[in-house]
Amino acid sequence: MNNDFTRYYLDIRRKQKRETLLWSLGLVVLYLGAGTLAEFNLYTVWISLPHFFDYLAQIIPVLHWQVLFADVHTKGSLHYWGYRLPIQLPLIWDTVQMALAATMISVLAASVLAFLAAANTNTPAALRLIIRTSVAFLRTMPELAWAVMFVMAFGIGMFPGFLTLALHTVGSLTKMFYEALESASNQPVRGLRACGAGTLQCMRFGLWPQVKPIFLSYSFMRLEINFRLSTILGLVGAGGIGQELMTNIKLDQYDQISMTLLLIILVVAALDALSGTLRKWVVEGKK
Incomplete structure (x- = not known):
């Protein structure tokens, strides 16, 4: 043996x-x-790597300790570096609102579509195919292409950016959501069906408790992605802080490029910390 x-x-x-x-x-x-x-080519990477930091060195602001807290007209002071903050801070807030609104409506739509597109929810095969094909098209189209079309249709502003983020987010989240549903255990569903539960009850009490943490994680991650994407959409006039960033890049205002990037990094870090706290609060309960 x-x-x-x-x-x-x-x-x-x-x-x-x-x-x-x-x-x-x-x-x-x-x-x-x-x-x-x-x-x-590793050799090309090795010899060109030092030049990668040349642009970063250009955008680092020149600050002087002697005049660090001087007025806005004094070069080398913090006030001089951040003289456009009254313009940039509202734009950052607008960008956060655009990303948040697009993410929230997309999560709701993607959650419904995911349950209809999953193979283990007894949805008709034809409907599953239509939904999967549609969301594949939504996420395959580049964000900049959507933004250009919406800017041409609705003009420059926040609304084209909102539509772009919403459509692409629905396409991406629906795929991740229905894959999470298909990976969930089918045993609770079989038990509920044996007790006489209907399809909606099986989804609500059999599948949803298993996938809720995954849905939340993907949703918070997509919120961060949407905020970063909104800075790129400013390239084509889709509003937000991205427009300010692209304007500073075109005008070679290196100090303002660094200030805008710093604001974006701080907001992304805050969103990451907030999303982790909210996810823990929702999944584990408030303690």
């Missing part, structure tokens, strides 16, 4: 090692092929 088990164990181990080796070789070949097509 021990000899049979040992032989079986060794056969399994040999099979695992063989599959690991084959997969590793396949990935190496794929990486080399993709790297060749992408013109990836």
Whole structure:
């Protein structure tokens, strides 16, 4: 008996090692092929890496300790560096609002579509195919392409940015949500059905408690992504702090580029901390 088990164990181990080796070789070949097509070269990276920091060095503000707290007209002071804060702070707030509004409405829409698109919710196959194809189109279209179309239709402002973020977010979140639903355990659903529960009750009490933390994590992550995306959408006039950033880049106002980037980094860090706290509060309960 021990000899049979040992032989079986060794056969399994040999099979695992063989599959690991084959997969590793396949990935190496794929990486080399993709790297060749992408013109990836470690030597080029090594000799060009110092130049990567040249632009960062240009946007670092020049501050002087002697006049650090002087008025707004004195070069080298904090007031001189942040003289556009009265303009930038409202734009940051507008960007947060745009990202928040787009994320909230997209989460609601994606949650409904995900339950309809999941394979384990008894949705008709034709409806599943239509929903999956539609959301694939929404997330495949580049955000800048959506933004250009909406700016041409509605003009420059926040509304084109909101529509762009909302459509792309629905496409992305629906896919992640229905994959989470399909990965959930089916045992609670079978138990509820055995007790006479209907389809909606099975979804509410069998699937939703399992996927709620995942939905929340994806939603908070997408909020951060939408805020960062909104800075890029300013390139085509979709409003928010992105428009301010692109204007400063075009005018070579390096000190204001650094101030705008600093504000964006601070807001992203605050959103990350807030999302972690909210997720813990919702999932684990307030303590």
